[in-house]
Amino acid sequence: MSKNFEVLEKSLREGTGSGTGTGALAHAGLTREAALVQPATIPPRFRVPDDVAEEFIKLKTNLAVGRSAQPLRVILVTGAKHGDGTSTVASNLAIAYAADGSHRVLLIDAAFHRPALHRIFRFPRDPGLTDLLVGTGDFEEPLKASPIPDLTVLTAGRPYGNPTRLLEGERFTQLLAFARERFDVTILDASPILPYSDARVLATKADGCLLVIQANHTQISAVERSKRQLVAMGAKVVGAVISRQRHFVPEFLHEWV
Numbered sequence: 001m002s003k004n005f006e007v008l009e010k011s012l013r014e015g016t017g018s019g020t021g022t023g024a025l026a027h028a029g030l031t032r033e034a035a036l037v038q039p040a041t042i043p044p045r046f047r048v049p050d051d052v053a054e055e056f057i058k059l060k061t062n063l064a065v066g067r068s069a070q071p072l073r074v075i076l077v078t079g080a081k082h083g084d085g086t087s088t089v090a091s092n093l094a095i096a097y098a099a100d101g102s103h104r105v106l107l108i109d110a111a112f113h114r115p116a117l118h119r120i121f122r123f124p125r126d127p128g129l130t131d132l133l134v135g136t137g138d139f140e141e142p143l144k145a146s147p148i149p150d151l152t153v154l155t156a157g158r159p160y161g162n163p164t165r166l167l168e169g170e171r172f173t174q175l176l177a178f179a180r181e182r183f184d185v186t187i188l189d190a191s192p193i194l195p196y197s198d199a200r201v202l203a204t205k206a207d208g209c210l211l212v213i214q215a216n217h218t219q220i221s222a223v224e225r226s227k228r229q230l231v232a233m234g235a236k237v238v239g240a241v242i243s244r245q246r247h248f249v250p251e252f253l254h255e256w257v
Helices: 003-014 050-064 086-099 129-134 163-167 170-182 198-205 220-232 251-256
Strands: 024-027 074-079 105-110 151-154 185-190 208-214 237-243
Touching: 050 086, 050 237, 074 086, 074 170, 074 198, 086 105, 086 151, 086 185, 086 208, 086 237, 105 129, 105 170, 129 163, 129 170, 163 170, 163 198, 170 185, 170 198, 185 198, 198 220, 208 220, 220 237
Parallel strands: 024 237, 074 185, 074 208, 105 151, 105 185, 208 237
Antiparallel strands: none
């Protein structure tokens, strides 16, 4: 077992978080230093406690200054199994990027099996990603401007029987090329790694992958299997986030935890 995952195992067992020498490891609420003033442009419904906002800003910074030779323009957020909190982490990370005023952010709901971003941001589920991938329309058309400046959301779209097939197609490759040109950062909220193949396909198309691990719940064996599968696909795991402490989750997300 690697040092990173020894630290994660200890964190999951004891309910604490710790930094590691490689990648980015975040634990919401770990640091309680000087309060971070969140920009007034963030609506009250999307605000989190200052220490939580600080952790996501630290995570964003760690991703920017990590060992990657190239900037992380497309970031996949996934977990081992359902319920690890990927939508919570993806949403808050996207807000952290957008709130600094220097990033145009696209947040894509690619968690086809249990999409949540349309509920979090109170948008219709469709038209969205699946509609875009099965059609021939303009990539701009289904994008939705969020209440947060510089944050755009692409919801999951209508249910589709074989999302892996869509993600393997040329249309999705073209969408990511469009996203790289139009936005500074694209964050993909994905289905869990172990039950579904579509998350593994997405991992090969992202610049880096974040594994979300639910404290006191996710088994370390599941985390290790997920990491092995990602690495076997040629994906780059850039860090992990320990999540799902209820008192660290903003009010608007309580019904989804």
